[in-house]
Amino acid sequence: xxLSTSRLAAFSSALxxxxxxxxxxxxxxxxxxxxxxxPAILNDNGVPGDxxxxxxxxxxxxxxxxxxxxxxxxxxxxxxxxxxTNTHPHRTATSGGVPFGSGLNTVSYLPWVDFRRIKWNKCxxxxxxxxxxxxxxxxxxxxISSDSSTAAYVDFYNLHADAGVEPGDLTARNDNVxxxxxxxxxxxxxxAVVVAGDFNSRYTRTGxxxxxxxxxxxxxxxxxxxxxxxxxxxNNVIPQSPxxxxxxxxxxxxxxxxxxxxRASPLLNLQxxxxxxxxxxxxxxxxxxxxxxxxxxxxxxxxxGASLRQSSLFGGPHGTWFSDVPVLAGxxxxxxxxxxxxxxxxxxxVGLTLTDGTIFxxxxxxxxxxxxxxxxTEYWTQAELCSGQRNGQTRNFYIRAVTSSGRSLTxxxxxxxxxxxxxxxxxxxxxxxxxxxxxVDQLAxxxxxx
Numbered sequence: 510x511x512l513s514t515s516r517l518a519a520f521s522s523a524l525x526x527x528x529x530x531x532x533x534x535x536x537x538x539x540x541x542x543x544x545x546x547x548p549a550i551l552n553d554n555g556v557p558g559d560x561x562x563x564x565x566x567x568x569x570x571x572x573x574x575x576x577x578x579x580x581x582x583x584x585x586x587x588x589x590x591x592x593x594t595n596t597h598p599h600r601t602a603t604s605g606g607v608p609f610g611s612g613l614n615t616v617s618y619l620p621w622v623d624f625r626r627i628k629w630n631k632c633x634x635x636x637x638x639x640x641x642x643x644x645x646x647x648x649x650x651x652x653i654s655s656d657s658s659t660a661a662y663v664d665f666y667n668l669h670a671d672a673g674v675e676p677g678d679l680t681a682r683n684d685n686v687x688x689x690x691x692x693x694x695x696x697x698x699x700x701a702v703v704v705a706g707d708f709n710s711r712y713t714r715t716g717x718x719x720x721x722x723x724x725x726x727x728x729x730x731x732x733x734x735x736x737x738x739x740x741x742x743x744n745n746v747i748p749q750s751p752x753x754x755x756x757x758x759x760x761x762x763x764x765x766x767x768x769x770x771x772r773a774s775p776l777l778n779l780q781x782x783x784x785x786x787x788x789x790x791x792x793x794x795x796x797x798x799x800x801x802x803x804x805x806x807x808x809x810x811x812x813x814g815a816s817l818r819q820s821s822l823f824g825g826p827h828g829t830w831f832s833d834v835p836v837l838a839g840x841x842x843x844x845x846x847x848x849x850x851x852x853x854x855x856x857x858x859v860g861l862t863l864t865d866g867t868i869f870x871x872x873x874x875x876x877x878x879x880x881x882x883x884x885x886t887e888y889w890t891q892a893e894l895c896s897g898q899r900n901g902q903t904r905n906f907y908i909r910a911v912t913s914s915g916r917s918l919t920x921x922x923x924x925x926x927x928x929x930x931x932x933x934x935x936x937x938x939x940x941x942x943x944x945x946x947x948x949v950d951q952l953a954x955x956x957x958x959x
Contacts (some may be wrong), residue, residue: 516897525783533661535575537619537653538677540787541705541767542567543669543802545583548607554801559726562592563799568595569790571616575805578651581614582707585642588614596727601647613647613667613706621665622951623826623944629671630688633681636673640945644669646689648696650830652666652821653811658931660821660953661777661813664697668706670719679716682709686719693732697832699942701774704734707802709766713745723770734770737781737807757788758803775817776955783808789811815959820930821940823894824951825903826944833869833940833955840865843939843957845889845936848910852920853875855897856905859941861889864898869940873947881910881918888913888937895927906948910938 533671544567545554546928556563560692571579584591586606597616606609606625611626625648626816632640646668654661666689671681686708693702710720725733726745739747754763761784773779791799817837837843846864851857851872858872883889907921932938933956940955 529663530909532661533654534810535654536782536808536810538806538808539578539580539703539705539769540571540576540804540806541580541582541667541707542581542791542804543582543707543800544584544587544591545581545800545802546587546612548586551607556799556801558793560587563793564588564590566793567591567791567799568593572596574790575618577619578615578617578665580665580705581612581616582667582669583612584614585610585612604643606867608641609643611643611645611647611669612643613669615647615649615653615665615667615905619651619653619836620655620661620765620828621651622822624649627688627692629681629685631671631681631684633671633673633675633677635675635677639671639673639678639681639905640825644671646692648692650700652824655821658930659813659818659821661811662819662822663703663777663779664693666693666702666704666705666706666915668708670707672709672710676712676716682717683719685912686710686722688749690722690731693887696830697732698830699774699776699832699838701777701779702732702770702772703809704770705768705805707766707950708770710763710765710769713750713764720768725772728936732772734772735781737784738805739768739770741781741784754786754803756791756798756801756803758786761785763804765803767802767805769805769808771807772813775937776819778814780810781807782885815953818933818936819956820954822951822953823928823930824896824905824943825948826951827902827904828944828946830944831871832942834942836867837940837955837957840867843867844959845937845939846884846890847880847882848918849878849880850908850910850918850920851878853877854906854922855899856908856921857947858945859908859949859952861940863939869943870950871943871945873945875947876920877920879920881916883910883912884914887916888932889939890932890937890959892930894930894937894952895921895924897924897926899948902950905952913937930954935959
């Protein structure tokens with residue numbers, strides 16, 4: 510396995526020094542590329558050569574260049590050739606070729622804890638056969654660094670929006686992006702986000718309004734993202750008349766339909782440092798293009814938040830994502846006043862009350878309630894979780910909270926699969942991130958300075 514230098518930096522920076530909070534920072538890069546994987550008999554994409562050979566060449570180059578996360582679109586009927594030559598350790602399973610799959614896949618040096626495929630609510634065949642396949646977007650929560658007690662995650666979205674310029678195409682495409690905006694609002698609450706893919710959109714195209722809804726500058730009530738290309742090459746001012754790109758692009762200032770958006774979070778400072786069209790590294794041996802899209806490469810630097818951080822996640826990727834981070838980010842010096850759990854044969858819910866009266870509660874209403882009131886100078890500093898299987902899914906079965914005074918509170922039933930989470934020195938547990946339903950499926954702890 511080839512490890513990129515950015516991946517090594519990301520994971521080495523996550524180490525905790527004994528008795529002190531180690532600075533956690535690093536960098537990673539993201540490539541988005543439409544690999545022109547429609548069957549040649551349907552569309553040759555104007556790309557010379559054999560599609561299977563081109564796919565194999567791209568798969569090898571993803572590994573050769575050590576790109577941390579690669580988001581693929583139109584990865585349909587030549588998928589096996591990409592994976593045959595690619596050596597990234599984390600790769601999504603294909604959803605199938607035309608007409609069964611979405612063509613969306615990811616190869617990564619960084620692991621993820623959840624992965625979902627979501628189909629578009631609307632599609633249009635006004636210009637092209639967009640309804641032929643179940644196009645849509647994917648979601649995954651990627652661990653850019655992970656230690657049992659501290660971790661850093663980014664939610665990655667990969668999409669392929671409806672194509673064409675007819676009124677029906679524009680309506681469908683704008684609805685596609687709105688669907689992603691709504692999903693981010695629910696599933697990525699409080700989290701850093703990177704959205705990459707083939708948007709089939711241009712800022713200068715009349716009626717292409719969907720992508721504007723992603724931007725913090727244009728939609729303050731939306732997901733508040735930045736376009737790395739607009740930010741770094743146009744100083745955060747959307748260009749009014751950028752030229753269209755050739756393939757390969759003559760420069761990075763022309764506009765293409767492939768884009769990468771991102772945002773930081775209270776848990777994670779995230780900054781794009783470089784963006785470029787990477788086509789010249791993705792050419793055939795004879796100099797011809799491998800795909801009809803210019804790949805977009807973005808480099809990021811990151812560091813853990815100064816006032817909020819989180820532990821690694823524990824449990825199973827089921828249920829709905831929740832986060833106490835947005836509320837905690839607006840709370841001055843949060844401190845846990847009371848810890849409250851519900852449990853019986855399994856862990857039913859977790860909760861706490863802050864000293865300002867804010868209540869957090871996640872999970873169901875089953876089991877028996879137990880609680881522990883903390884003293885004025887007492888802090889929640891350690892937790893233990895145990896997981897088990899319920900109806901074929903991994904869930905949290907047990908929790909034990911330990912305070913700075915050595916007092917403890919437990920709920921649920923312990924198993925043989927357990928992990929301990931300790932707040933860094935000088936920090937405390939003040940909230941939760943995870944997935945729940947009628948019980949607690951997956952859980953992480955949010956830390957704040959004492």
